Amino acid sequence: MSSVAAFSAPERGSRRGPGAILVLCLAVSLLAIVYPAWVIQPFRAQGARELAVALEFVRLSPIVTLVAAVGGVLAAIMLWPRGRSKRIGAIVALVLLLASAAVARIDYFELMFRPNPNPRFVAIAQAAVDADDMVMVVHSGTEAHAYPIRFMAYHHLVNDSVGGTPVVPTY
Numbered sequence: 001m002s003s004v005a006a007f008s009a010p011e012r013g014s015r016r017g018p019g020a021i022l023v024l025c026l027a028v029s030l031l032a033i034v035y036p037a038w039v040i041q042p043f044r045a046q047g048a049r050e051l052a053v054a055l056e057f058v059r060l061s062p063i064v065t066l067v068a069a070v071g072g073v074l075a076a077i078m079l080w081p082r083g084r085s086k087r088i089g090a091i092v093a094l095v096l097l098l099a100s101a102a103v104a105r106i107d108y109f110e111l112m113f114r115p116n117p118n119p120r121f122v123a124i125a126q127a128a129v130d131a132d133d134m135v136m137v138v139h140s141g142t143e144a145h146a147y148p149i150r151f152m153a154y155h156h157l158v159n160d161s162v163g164g165t166p167v168v169p170t171y
Contacts, residue, residue, distance in 0.1 A: 018078035019086070021071060026093045029068035029100040032061040040109060061104040065097070072097040119158045121145065136169055138162045147171075 039046055039054035046054070076090035124146065129135065135146040140163030147158060152171035160167050 018075040019089070022075035022079065022090060022093050025068040025072040025075065026096055029065045029072075029097050032057055032064045032068075033100050033103050036061070037108065058109075062101075065101040065104040069094075069097045069101045119160070121160070136171060138167050138169055140165050140167075145169075 036054040036057045039050055072094055076094055079086045079090045127146075129146070129148050134149040136149065136152060137144055137146045138160070143163040145160060145162050145167075147169050149171060152158070152169065157168055157170040160169065
């Protein structure tokens with residue numbers, strides 16, 4: 001009996017390599033941007049560990065998104081000859097990868113928490129503070145200033161002077 005050598009087409013799963021790499025690069029890049037924004041959003045409580053992880057994501061996101069963008073470009077180049085639908089998907093993924101790389105270099109927390117450049121201070125009788133509002137108080141000498149938590153949770157800090165002493169209350 002004689003044997004015949006036959007070559008078969010590659011398995012279908014092996015053709016997905018560049019597409020899977022592109023999707024993985026996109027997922028990692030978006031995670032590097034979205035996770036810190038979700039954790040550190042205004043009026044959301046965070047745990048110490050969760051906040052530490054989110055801040056580490058913020059620190060690493062510029063390099064992570066850049067590496068993901070390079071990997072995505074290489075995967076898109078490998079996908080390009082595989083047809084129009086692959087090209088369209090690659091272009092959409094590349095746009096999102098490049099947008100993530102750009103956003104990683106912007107302090108988007110400044111956009112989320114909009115610093116109050118001109119805080120207005122009024123006497124307690126004129127303040128729009130409800131009796132059950134929580135406040136932080138700074139007392140120096142005979143002067144005291146109260147800072148409502150609902151405002152501080154959004155702006156996080158305010159430059160002020162209490163009793164002639166410069167202070168920066170933060171929450």
